[in-house]
Amino acid sequence: MSSSAPAQVPAPEQPGAGPTNGALDRFFRISERGSTLSREVRGGLATFFAMAYIIVLNPIILGSAKDMYGHQLDNGQLVTATALTAALTTLLMGVIGNVPIALAAGLGVNSVVALQLAPRMSWPDAMGMVVLAGFVVMLLVATGLRERVMNAVPFGLRKAISIGIGLFIMLIGLVDAGFVSRIPDVAQTTVPLQLGGDGHLDGWPVLVFVLGVLLTFALIVRNVSGAILISIVAMTVVAVVIEAVADVPSWGLTTPKWPGNPVASPDFGLVGQVSLFGGFEKVGMLTGVLFVFTVLLSCFFDAMGTIMGVSDEAKLTDAQGQMPGINKVLLVDGFAVAAGGASSSSATTAFVESTAGVGEGARTGLANVVTGGLFAVALFLTPVATMVPSQAATPALVTVGFLILSGSVKEIDWADYTIAVPAFVTMLMMPFTYSITNGIGMGFITFVVLRLAAGRGREVPTAMYAVAAVFAFYYLMPALGLT
Numbered sequence: 001m002s003s004s005a006p007a008q009v010p011a012p013e014q015p016g017a018g019p020t021n022g023a024l025d026r027f028f029r030i031s032e033r034g035s036t037l038s039r040e041v042r043g044g045l046a047t048f049f050a051m052a053y054i055i056v057l058n059p060i061i062l063g064s065a066k067d068m069y070g071h072q073l074d075n076g077q078l079v080t081a082t083a084l085t086a087a088l089t090t091l092l093m094g095v096i097g098n099v100p101i102a103l104a105a106g107l108g109v110n111s112v113v114a115l116q117l118a119p120r121m122s123w124p125d126a127m128g129m130v131v132l133a134g135f136v137v138m139l140l141v142a143t144g145l146r147e148r149v150m151n152a153v154p155f156g157l158r159k160a161i162s163i164g165i166g167l168f169i170m171l172i173g174l175v176d177a178g179f180v181s182r183i184p185d186v187a188q189t190t191v192p193l194q195l196g197g198d199g200h201l202d203g204w205p206v207l208v209f210v211l212g213v214l215l216t217f218a219l220i221v222r223n224v225s226g227a228i229l230i231s232i233v234a235m236t237v238v239a240v241v242i243e244a245v246a247d248v249p250s251w252g253l254t255t256p257k258w259p260g261n262p263v264a265s266p267d268f269g270l271v272g273q274v275s276l277f278g279g280f281e282k283v284g285m286l287t288g289v290l291f292v293f294t295v296l297l298s299c300f301f302d303a304m305g306t307i308m309g310v311s312d313e314a315k316l317t318d319a320q321g322q323m324p325g326i327n328k329v330l331l332v333d334g335f336a337v338a339a340g341g342a343s344s345s346s347a348t349t350a351f352v353e354s355t356a357g358v359g360e361g362a363r364t365g366l367a368n369v370v371t372g373g374l375f376a377v378a379l380f381l382t383p384v385a386t387m388v389p390s391q392a393a394t395p396a397l398v399t400v401g402f403l404i405l406s407g408s409v410k411e412i413d414w415a416d417y418t419i420a421v422p423a424f425v426t427m428l429m430m431p432f433t434y435s436i437t438n439g440i441g442m443g444f445i446t447f448v449v450l451r452l453a454a455g456r457g458r459e460v461p462t463a464m465y466a467v468a469a470v471f472a473f474y475y476l477m478p479a480l481g482l483t
Contacts, residue, residue, distance in 0.1 A: 042361065129295060
């Protein structure tokens with residue numbers, strides 16, 4: 001996330017490659033931010049391909065669960081709702097926030113909705129709780145509280161959050177590609193992960209991933225413009241050829257095969273199927289409030305970490321690590337949470353895969369317009385949009401994870417243990433708990449405790465005390481019987 005990492009800086013383009021003071025350039029401030037039209041387009045494409053899997057994955061997570069009446073959501077309607085909300089909110093973030101941060105149904109939050117909320121109420125009730133959480137987020141933005149919380153985070157912790165996100169997306173890439181996998185519980189081992197599916201690398205899909213990683217790094221070392229996008233496209237072609245000529249048991253969620261019918265009509269049946277307060281009648285006021293709080297906490301801090309990390313990587317922050325105009329970004333993010341509930345696609349939030357586009361040079365909201373436009377096209381061309389296998393897209397996450405780590409780790413004051421230890425906790429807990437929120441929460445609590453232990457409590461902003469207390473309560477909820 002630092003300009004000091006040479007491989008991180010896109011190669012110079014030929015003069016005239018970008019806009020020259022045109023209306024588009026002025027609106028998105030493309031030249032002002034040191035970008036070009038071609039970089040923004042490439043960045044938008046790279047981000048879309050890196051996160052297009054959500055069109056397939058979100059319906060699987062939500063569609064596999066049942067509400068208290070045994071009802072399941074229709075898969076086709078979920079695909080439409082997921083793509084529609086991602087398109088709308090990503091476009092809004094680009095036009096209003098002018099940042100290259102794409103949004104879609106949040107992983108983790110959709111599991112909370114599917115496994116905790118829905119079994120105790122109807123689907124409209126569960127989605128109503130998500131809408132309410134979005135309203136609360138927008139209220140926090142309007143009062144300035146959310147911005148104050150973000151600005152209260154010390155510089156070293158901000159860098160640690162960025163690094164943690166880098167390590168997290170690297171692990172996501174390795175897992176989604178099948179390069180590492182979870183060891184089944186029946187193995188009765190304390191080792192959680194293993195190489196490949198059975199302790200060693202095997203199969204064509206993993207080979208595609210490995211070749212993709214090597215190709216991406218090779219292109220970056222050669223300072224080739226569009227390295228990430230070139231790799232994604234090239235390895236998708238390779239995967240399609242392999243699927244056509246070889247016997248591949250499974251590629252995972254997405255099979256790289258040109259669909260017989262590339263056009264699919266969208267089904268908007270789930271849009272608007274929401275009951276704002278019906279869930280409180282089912283579970284009671286206290287439990288209902290705690291459900292909304294759980295969704296709120298995950299959305300609030302997952303998005304906060306992602307926005308901070310991506311904006312830092314895109315060099316949109318000032319010397320103190322703060323981003324001018326952050327309120328617009330946070331407001332759109334809060335609206336996105338509510339919009340996700342209103343469409344029944346679960347809470348929509350900032351996607352860490354946006355770093356794939358930033359790695360291609362994206363610096364403005366124009367990249368989001370490209371990404372959002374592709375999600376809109378995916379409403380009708382879902383079979384084509386989802387033909388890129390994860391093994392072709394995830395090398396981008398591994399590459400960007402490295403670039404983030406290499407650019408930020410040296411900017412932390414490792415001599416000050418009251419910053420170094422919380423930073424260490426933050427960056428490791430994100431990948432180890434598979435949660436941005438957990439990394440932030442544990443890092444914040446550690447920071448407050450160590451500053452107090454060092455007799456430096458007055459140096460801790462009030463907002464940090466408040467947030468650490470909220471996280472402490474959140475982690476104690478199971479012991480207090482409140483979950």
